[in-house]
Amino acid sequence: MPKSSGLLKSQSDNKQSQFQEKWPNMKPVVLKLLRQQHVSRDEWQDLFWDVHLVTSWDDKGPMKIQKALEIEFDTFISGVKDEVLSHEDDSVLLKAYIKEWTKYFAQCYYLPLPFQAMETAMAGSKPTKKQADGNRVNTLMLSMWNTSIFTSIKDRLQTAAMKLLHSERQGDAFDSQLVVGVRESFVNLSTDTVNKLKIYQENFEQVYKHSAVEFYTSQASAYLNDNGIQNYMKYADEKLQEEEARAMRYLETRKGCTSVPNLMKECVDTLVKGYTTRIVAEAPSLIQNNEVPKLRLMYRLLNRLGQEGLEPLLQHLESFIKQSGLDDMKACVEIIVTDSEKYIEELLKLFTQYSKLVEEAFENDSRFLTSRDKAFREIVNETSIFKLELSSSIGKAGPSRVNPESKCPELLANYCDLLLRKTPMSRRLTSEEVEKKLKDVLLVLKYVQNKDVFMRYHKTHLTRRLILETSADSEMEENMVEWLREVGMPADYVNKLSRMFQDMKVSEDLNSTFKESRKSSGDTTNADLVNIKVLNAGAWSRSSERVPVTLPRELEDFIPDVEQFYRERHQGRKLHWxxxxxxxxxxxxxxxxxxxxxxxxxxxxxxxxxxxxxxxxxxxxxxxxxxxxxxxxxxxxxxxxxxxxxxxxxxxxxxxxxxxxxxxxxxxxxxxxxxxxxxxxxxxxxxxxxxxxxxxxxxxEKTKEEDNEGIIALRVLRTQEAIVKIMKMRKRITNAALQTELVEILKNMFIPPKKMIKEQIEWLIENKYMKRDDKNINTFTYLA
The missing domain is CATH 3.30.230.130 (Cullin; Chain C, Domain 2)
Incomplete structure (x- = not known):
């Protein structure tokens, strides 16, 4: 029994002496690693084994190792601190600090590796990935550097770094790695597992932004006063580009880090936002004089402020395009009112001019394209130059008079007719040139509000060309119909135009068959002199009114023969001459x-x-x-x-x-x-x-006014049709929603005025197509 007791006591003492026995061997290797001195393979492997023995045989071994490491780290860092702080010159201090920090941080990866067994033992369970990577020793090294040296020296580091940046902003050269090294120390020191950039963001980033704002606040105002606003724009643009490039070098740019955007916002607010009013005040003269480089510069600056910064510039551009466009049109009013070709060419010249300005000065920004479109739409639909008076006496179902509209769609249709008909103009142009001009017409048509007027006149001209056989190019005629379909013209309108071409082809076959039947019957009297055109009333007719006239006998004799011939081939159809x-x-x-x-x-x-x-x-x-x-x-x-x-x-x-x-x-x-x-x-x-x-x-129709009444009558029917379609689909809808959907449906033909919408709603209510809700007069219900 006494022997056994002595053995147990000897084993216990052995466990407790493992740390004292092994640490003297471990310490020199740790110090070599801290000092970046050479460590042999045997020393490196022995360190792993000694740590394993201590943590395995000594219950308190891991804690003893950690405390011993703390002492060595503190001693080492204290020596480094004394060495770094011994330098009075900021530049020398920066170099010394970065040199020591770089060596130390490298060891923050290597030195923890032999102590993984300690990590596992202190975790008390299967180690996680972070623990396996030596997270505890790594954290200890970083936190001790932070508390021992960094906290006391960080202000001097930041101040020295900002002085270097100040010098660079003034044009002086320096070693950029000094600032990069300072930033990296701020970035890598954080031991916060949630936000690894916490120390960097709270210190370096904030000081960096403050120094930039302070520098440009003092510089900008003086430069503006000495050089004027236009030169200042160039200065601000250059400085912002420089500062952005500088920020990409000296600030953290890892994914998810917002240092650069945050800095640029501060710089933009300092260099641009405070001077927006004076910058924008230059816009009208620059736009008027077509000073593209300066406008491009202004756009770049204001675009950094987002929509708020660009809004005044957008308004100036829209106002200029509208006013200058109308002035140009009024200057040529005597020519363009009587010559549709000159009118369209003037519109296209203006559109090309403004599009080029938006492209070159504003990089085809969609917001500026929208302003161009809004202004050009007002020019196209302007009624002060020439107008189309639309009036109607339809009664309850239609207004007695509506606002005057632009004559542009009528002139567009006339221009198309000049291109598609056999005219001196179409003869001197190649087919490619005709096609280009027709597509230019479609470009202008996109901005026309009353497209139904264009449709009406275009169909009238097409009817004349087909009946009189004066089309310059039949293939181009059919292409034009397809182009109208592609630009969003209503399907029923385009389909009627297509049907007109089909009718002409059917009529050609019908003529051939009629003449052959006359020849086969032995009657060839004047048969070749007659050309019959059988046209579908739904596609062609604008009026069912038939005008009585006494025909020459030579024609009158053909009518019964033609009707008999047609009845034999098409039963149930009736011809109207x-x-x-x-x-x-x-x-x-x-x-x-x-x-x-x-x-x-x-x-x-x-x-x-x-x-x-x-x-x-x-x-x-x-x-x-x-x-x-x-x-x-x-x-x-x-x-x-x-x-x-x-x-x-x-x-x-x-x-x-x-x-x-x-x-x-x-x-x-x-x-x-x-x-x-x-x-x-x-x-x-x-x-x-x-x-x-x-x-x-x-x-x-005897007068132009009566012809225009037909346009209004059709609009009334279209409006009623669209309202009923919406009500049938929705069953119940508010007045505001009904008007919104109605405009969306009709916008490719015309924009119905509010007065017309109101009158048609009242007419449909009166005729029991719909009714107002009993509890809310602004809500309508469909009556099946």
């Missing part, structure tokens, strides 16, 4: 020579009154009885034959002479002009073809 859309060629002969006259059906009916009596005079009243034309149509037709603008010698002469169609009296006498002839270059031609149709009349 629209003579107002018809035209033809008649052979005309007088004392001068023989001419082919291209005429409307009405002109043909009038001229055939002289077919059997070419030398006689016929009164207005007798012509009315012979042709059965309504008086307004007869007056218009006779005027086209007695005062055709393009003819130097007219087909008919009137006695007494008239200055307008209204001057024709029932007893006014008309006779064939036996001296009628073509005159070219002052010489009389004895042969030739003469076009007396001009702009083919498509309806019997």
């Amino acid at each position: 629209h003579h107002i859309l018809s035209n033809g060629v008649v052979a005309f002969q007088n004392q001068v020579g023989k001419f082919d006259l291209e005429v409307t059906t009405f002109q043909m009916a009038v001229l055939f009154a002289w077919n059997q009596r070419p030398l006689e005079k016929i009164s207005f009243e007798d012509l009315r009885l012979a042709t059965e034309l309504m008086e307004p149509e007869l007056r218009r037709t006779l005027w086209s034959l007695t005062a055709f603008a393009k003819m130097k010698r007219q087909v008919l002469l009137c006695e007494p002479p008239a200055s307008s169609p209204r001057d024709f009296k029932p007893d006014s006498m008309f006779h064939i002009n036996q001296e009628f002839a073509l005159v070219k270059a002052g010489k009389v031609q004895k042969r030739g073809k003469v076009n007396l149709i001009g702009r083919l009349q498509l309806t019997t």
